[in-house]
Amino acid sequence: MTRTVHIIGAGLAGLAAAVKLAPSGAPVVVHEATAYPGGRCRSYLDRTIGMTIDNGNHLVLSGNHAVLGFVTAIGSAASLVGPPKAEFAFVDLASNERWTLRMNDGLPWWVFDKSRRVPGTRLGEYLRLSRLLWASGDAPVGEVIDCSGPLYERLVHPLLLAALNIEPRQGSAALASAIVRETLAQGGQACRPLIARDGLGPAFIEPALAFLKRFNTQVRLDHELHAIRFADGRIAELDFGADAVTLGADDMVILAVPHHAAAALVPDLPVPQGHRAIANAHFRIAPPPGLPPILGLINATTEWIFAFDGRLSVTISNADRLMDVPRAMLAQSIWQEVSRATGIVAELPAWQIVRERRATFAATPEENAKRPAAQTQWSNLVVAGDWTATGLPATLESAVRSGNRAADCVTAKAAPMASPGGRG
Numbered sequence: 001m002t003r004t005v006h007i008i009g010a011g012l013a014g015l016a017a018a019v020k021l022a023p024s025g026a027p028v029v030v031h032e033a034t035a036y037p038g039g040r041c042r043s044y045l046d047r048t049i050g051m052t053i054d055n056g057n058h059l060v061l062s063g064n065h066a067v068l069g070f071v072t073a074i075g076s077a078a079s080l081v082g083p084p085k086a087e088f089a090f091v092d093l094a095s096n097e098r099w100t101l102r103m104n105d106g107l108p109w110w111v112f113d114k115s116r117r118v119p120g121t122r123l124g125e126y127l128r129l130s131r132l133l134w135a136s137g138d139a140p141v142g143e144v145i146d147c148s149g150p151l152y153e154r155l156v157h158p159l160l161l162a163a164l165n166i167e168p169r170q171g172s173a174a175l176a177s178a179i180v181r182e183t184l185a186q187g188g189q190a191c192r193p194l195i196a197r198d199g200l201g202p203a204f205i206e207p208a209l210a211f212l213k214r215f216n217t218q219v220r221l222d223h224e225l226h227a228i229r230f231a232d233g234r235i236a237e238l239d240f241g242a243d244a245v246t247l248g249a250d251d252m253v254i255l256a257v258p259h260h261a262a263a264a265l266v267p268d269l270p271v272p273q274g275h276r277a278i279a280n281a282h283f284r285i286a287p288p289p290g291l292p293p294i295l296g297l298i299n300a301t302t303e304w305i306f307a308f309d310g311r312l313s314v315t316i317s318n319a320d321r322l323m324d325v326p327r328a329m330l331a332q333s334i335w336q337e338v339s340r341a342t343g344i345v346a347e348l349p350a351w352q353i354v355r356e357r358r359a360t361f362a363a364t365p366e367e368n369a370k371r372p373a374a375q376t377q378w379s380n381l382v383v384a385g386d387w388t389a390t391g392l393p394a395t396l397e398s399a400v401r402s403g404n405r406a407a408d409c410v411t412a413k414a415a416p417m418a419s420p421g422g423r424g
């Protein structure tokens with residue numbers, strides 16, 4: 001009998017697993033609880049500002065190889081755009097200084113060139129940062145590097161805050177180290193900022209669905225997994241409420257739901273606890289000419305301004321403190337900062353605030369240590385998601401890697417059957 005792979009959750013992890021498995025010809029069925037695929041990476045029509053926006057601005061770096069492999073596989077690589085070189089523009093709202101960090105390709109000699117360094121920083125600060133490269137184990141960033149001084153305030157803090165979505169001092173140094181090793185330490189070619197020009201849906205989701213359709217992969221929306229029945233060390237049945245699926249002897253399940261959902265479905269599964277929020281503000285207004293596609297703000301609540309066609313969008317990480325601030329008050333105060341940073345003189349334009357309370361797991365050393373491997377104690381259950389043990393913080397790169405790895409686990413289990421005389 002041909003084995004079926006059931007993938008639970010159509011976020012990036014689930015879709016990446018499906019995209020990897022579908023061409024093998026094995027039947028793959030994706031079950032998604034909601035009416036829309038994409039999970040925390042999706043676009044939608046926002047009626048308040050009358051535009052299609054993303055649930056959150058997503059930044060990818062050119063060193064995110066799994067993400068780039070995914071968009072290449074589904075044929076949408078051209079939808080991720082950015083400057084040809086690794087450039088990051090910043091403005092400090094306290095001093096009104098503006099600068100653009102330009103990293104060279106190859107060995108990072110830009111740190112030796114004063115004119116390329118962040119204003120006010122010294123070479124020694126950069127060299128001391130290398131301690132982060134070898135960080136491992138359970139130390140927080142604050143115990144590994146000096147979290148003060150101009151380099152920290154003007155570069156390390158904003159980059160690690162964006163990558164870890166937690167106050168960097170408290171964040172896992174091992175996760176920060178992985179980011180530095182895979183991007184900054186690789187040179188500019190791994191640090192080009194890329195954004196989905198037309199939105200996350202057209203870049204990641206719609207092309208993935210079209211790809212899966214070509215391989216007759218079913219994606220069942222509004223099909224929430226309610227419970228899993230285990231027997232004899234394996235999953236025996238998937239309970240979707242109105243219907244149930246009894247698993248055949250060779251069938252496999254990839255559970256690619258968020259960590260809190262996975263914990264509710266699988267007994268004794270170790271998962272990180274706790275979350276950190278991300279807040280986004282969207283303003284319906286044309287970016288002024290010359291505004292860089294991404295602008296970092298220092299000494300402001302606003303952290304990054306993304307320039308899209310007819311819209312400016314703001315990201316604020318580690319935003320739990322903003323969850324209960326009245327929306328109109330938040331929009332007004334963010335707009336004042338955007339106005340100062342961009343030079344736009346205008347009343348508050350049409351706006352939207354999107355707050356994702358459970359944007360990522362809390363990337364502390366303690367929570368990082370709880371992340372499970374893909375293979376579980378149940379013989380036909382593999383887990384995926386940005387919260388599994390990928391060695392990276394909760395990012396698209398982590399989600400896609402986890403999906404790829406889950407697909408590899410499933411394929412490896414099938415390998416004995418594919419030998420001569422096996423399933424074929």
Ligand SMILES: Cc1cc2nc3c(=O)[nH]c(=O)nc-3n(C[C@H](O)[C@H](O)[C@H](O)COP(=O)(O)OP(=O)(O)OC[C@H]3O[C@@H](n4cnc5c(N)ncnc54)[C@H](O)[C@@H]3O)c2cc1C
Nearest residue numbers: 009011012013033039040056058059225385386395396399
């Ligand atoms: C506001 C915001 C900004 C972000 N910015 C960035 C960024 O700049 N760069 C970056 O790399 N990453 C960013 N991220 C992180 C990135 O979005 C996530 O890491 C990634 O999307 C997680 O994918 P996932 O598949 O692991 O999980 P999810 O996207 O959460 O997918 C899980 C899916 O499972 C479904 N599901 C849940 N329970 C069930 C069930 N019982 N049955 C069936 N389906 C179920 C859910 O509906 C969902 O579709 C951001 C996240 C947010 C929220």
